[in-house]
Amino acid sequence: MTTELRVRAAQALGRDRVRANIRRAMDGLIDKRRAAFPDTEELERLRDQGKAIRDHALAKLPALLEQLEQNCTANGIRVHWAQDADAANGIILDIIRRHGGTAIIKGKSMVSEEIGLNRFLEEKGVEPIETDLGELIIQLAQEHPSHIVAPAVHKDRREIAELFNRHYPDEPYSEDIERLTAMARRVMRERFKATKIGLSGVNFAVAETGTLCLIENEGNGRLSTTAPDVHIAVTGIEKVVARLEHLAPLLTLLTRSATGQPITTYVNMISGPRKPEELDGPHEVHLVLLDNGRSRIHADPELRATLRCIRCAACMNHCPVYVRIGGHGYGTVYPGPIGAILEPQLQGLARQGELAQASTLCGACAAVCPVRIPIPQLLNRLRFEQAQAGRKDAGAGAWMERHLWRLWAWIYASPARYERFMGLVTSLGWLAKISVGPWARTRTAPRIAKRSLHDLAREEGLSND
Amino acid sequence: MTNTREQMLARLRTNPLGEVPAPELEVRRFAWSLDEAVEKFELMLKAVRAEVYHVGHDWPCLLAEQLTQAGARNLYYGPEGPLSQRLTRGWPETGPQLAALDRPIEETRETLFDQADAGFTSCVAGIAETGSLVLWPTPAEPRLLSLVPPIHCVLIERDQIRSTLHELIVQESWCKGMPTNALLISGPSKSADIEQTLAYGVHGPERLLVLIQ
Ligand code: SF4
Numbered sequence: 001m002t003t004e005l006r007v008r009a010a011q012a013l014g015r016d017r018v019r020a021n022i023r024r025a026m027d028g029l030i031d032k033r034r035a036a037f038p039d040t041e042e043l044e045r046l047r048d049q050g051k052a053i054r055d056h057a058l059a060k061l062p063a064l065l066e067q068l069e070q071n072c073t074a075n076g077i078r079v080h081w082a083q084d085a086d087a088a089n090g091i092i093l094d095i096i097r098r099h100g101g102t103a104i105i106k107g108k109s110m111v112s113e114e115i116g117l118n119r120f121l122e123e124k125g126v127e128p129i130e131t132d133l134g135e136l137i138i139q140l141a142q143e144h145p146s147h148i149v150a151p152a153v154h155k156d157r158r159e160i161a162e163l164f165n166r167h168y169p170d171e172p173y174s175e176d177i178e179r180l181t182a183m184a185r186r187v188m189r190e191r192f193k194a195t196k197i198g199l200s201g202v203n204f205a206v207a208e209t210g211t212l213c214l215i216e217n218e219g220n221g222r223l224s225t226t227a228p229d230v231h232i233a234v235t236g237i238e239k240v241v242a243r244l245e246h247l248a249p250l251l252t253l254l255t256r257s258a259t260g261q262p263i264t265t266y267v268n269m270i271s272g273p274r275k276p277e278e279l280d281g282p283h284e285v286h287l288v289l290l291d292n293g294r295s296r297i298h299a300d301p302e303l304r305a306t307l308r309c310i311r312c313a314a315c316m317n318h319c320p321v322y323v324r325i326g327g328h329g330y331g332t333v334y335p336g337p338i339g340a341i342l343e344p345q346l347q348g349l350a351r352q353g354e355l356a357q358a359s360t361l362c363g364a365c366a367a368v369c370p371v372r373i374p375i376p377q378l379l380n381r382l383r384f385e386q387a388q389a390g391r392k393d394a395g396a397g398a399w400m401e402r403h404l405w406r407l408w409a410w411i412y413a414s415p416a417r418y419e420r421f422m423g424l425v426t427s428l429g430w431l432a433k434i435s436v437g438p439w440a441r442t443r444t445a446p447r448i449a450k451r452s453l454h455d456l457a458r459e460e461g462l463s464n465d
Numbered sequence: 466m467t468n469t470r471e472q473m474l475a476r477l478r479t480n481p482l483g484e485v486p487a488p489e490l491e492v493r494r495f496a497w498s499l500d501e502a503v504e505k506f507e508l509m510l511k512a513v514r515a516e517v518y519h520v521g522h523d524w525p526c527l528l529a530e531q532l533t534q535a536g537a538r539n540l541y542y543g544p545e546g547p548l549s550q551r552l553t554r555g556w557p558e559t560g561p562q563l564a565a566l567d568r569p570i571e572e573t574r575e576t577l578f579d580q581a582d583a584g585f586t587s588c589v590a591g592i593a594e595t596g597s598l599v600l601w602p603t604p605a606e607p608r609l610l611s612l613v614p615p616i617h618c619v620l621i622e623r624d625q626i627r628s629t630l631h632e633l634i635v636q637e638s639w640c641k642g643m644p645t646n647a648l649l650i651s652g653p654s655k656s657a658d659i660e661q662t663l664a665y666g667v668h669g670p671e672r673l674l675v676l677i678q
Contacts, residue, residue, distance in 0.1 A: 219669020
């Protein structure tokens with residue numbers, strides 16, 4: 001088993017500035033989400049609806065995809081099916097080449113990260129231009145997003161000021177957030193004006209009407225999908241919903257869970273390319289439907305719940321592990337609790353199985369997930385599978401672990417054995433200092449009390465019943 | 466290509482796992498009176514830094530005044546738009562120059578991006594719960610009119626305001642036919658990508674003027 005994750009996590013824990021940036025941002029997002037759902041009953045009702053809508057869509061997924069394709073096609077949107085990342089990249093490049101494009105303007109899209117689109121296009125001589133402010137910062141820094149909603153959340157204004165100063169030497173140096181934002185606007189304007197091909201993700205695809213729904217605050221998403229001649233939308237096959245009406249509860253759940261906003265500044269619903277009589281909008285709209293392992297997840301009755309995800313990021317905002325190691329600690333496109341269940345399934349347990357260990361199973365993620373994905377339960381399932389797989393080629397460590405757990409089960413199955421064991425532990429407490437070595441490296445080692453809680457309770461006259 | 470499609474669909478059909486009933490959603494709405502709805506609408510819009518004005522028939526004058534104060538040299542509008550006659554007739558001579566946008570973007574891209582200071586559109590509805598303007602751009606009022614100029618101005622009539630998006634979608638039977646592009650706009654463009662601190666006017670308009678009649 002790889003220990004890359006542990007190395008990365010240890011490195012992440014050592015980056016104090018990044019940790020402080022993330023902590024501050026997550027605390028803010030947690031507060032905003034809480035304030036956005038003042039009525040708990042309403043929240044729980046909405047979560048029930050969100051779950052029901054997504055479950056329904058996943059149960060009918062093949063039929064809905066066909067319906068989506070049919071309606072999109074009728075509206076003039078061209079639909080492409082992509083088995084994996086390579087296929088999706090190939091389709092996108094083909095479209096760009098057919099129009100003689102040398103650059104594309106991009107709205108925020110996690111799926112484009114998933115398929116490694118930017119690097120692929122650069123290798124082929126096409127310039128991908130990230131236009132979302134957070135994504136732009138990440139692109140300039142040659143990094144990957146550390147959060148699925150706020151990609152540059154690990155950076156503070158000073159780092160961003162220095163970054164902009166290096167890349168835009170003509171602009172005056174500033175650490176002021178409004179000035180930095182205005183700088184991004186100025187720089188991007190020309191690109192929006194001149195670039196002929198735009199690419200975006202999709203938040204929801206509505207089968208009933210063949211509508212692509214995109215949400216954002218900046219306007220870069222609208223510009224990327226409206227100003228160019230060609231718009232390419234790329235999405236995972238799970239993003240489909242049956243009915244237009246289903247957007248209402250999902251949108252309110254998504255924006256309130258993500259940033260505490262009642263709604264994003266823009267909700268952009270695209271149902272076709274420009275009609276002959278219209279004055280603007282792209283002449284061509286393409287929709288790339290990406291599988292990349294999703295159909296495998298779909299086939300499993302328990303794991304299918306993973307695909308309900310609407311990518312609000314609330315699980316990571318509330319996760320004690322994510323808050324400490326940040327997105328880069330996970331080393332995958334999707335970090336946090338959703339990443340810990342999704343990535344091992346997309347990439348296979350052999351490559352990313354260890355991620356399922358990156359959780360304390362505290363349950364904070366499941367408590368906030370707007371579509372009620374039982375993340376801890378799925379983490380356990382993946383751990384179980386990994387343990388099963390591990391049996392075949394288990395090393396000495398796994399053997400030891402297995403037998404220690406057997407011993408533990410045996411002791412805890414009988415009150416008498418438990419009593420005797422606890423007595424032993426209490427009297428041999430000093431031994432514990434040795435055995436908690438790794439735990440105590442960065443913490444004070446716990447001291448075992450001289451007398452057990454049971455003992456003290458008995459003395460106080462409290463009994464087990 | 467077709468093959469890929471068949472393969473993907475076939476894989477999704479391998480393990481159907483039984484039917485899940487379509488969720489029966491009760492329409493989420495609030496029983497607000499028109500006054501209450503307007504009040505909520507205004508409150509929500511102001512909370513995201515939109516500027517709201519209650520106007521009478523002389524709204525073009527008020528708009529012209531605001532735009533002059535903002536230093537706008539011009540106001541782009543769609544001459545075939547539903548409000549264009551009222552706009553042009555009521556427009557004061559001293560106001561910023563009215564500029565008609567009635568040619569395809571291929572011919573107007575440069576001027577729109579480089580010259581336009583403000584854009585004016587109508588809207589099809591408002592949503593009180595979230596303070597949203599609902600726009601269905603048409604050939605008469607193209608999409609970029611509400612997006613490229615740094616100031617976007619909208620006139621809405623009080624009785625166009627509904628309580629929620631859900632109510633609107635169901636009442637107006639949106640599922641029967643969607644336009645090429647439908648938009649909800651709730652405030653000026655903004656970003657919180659730097660230190661979770663809001664900054665306005667990122668890529669879309671930095672000011673949103675809403676006139677309620
Ligand atoms: S798993 Fe749930 S909480 Fe996490 S991003 Fe997805 S929808 Fe949001």
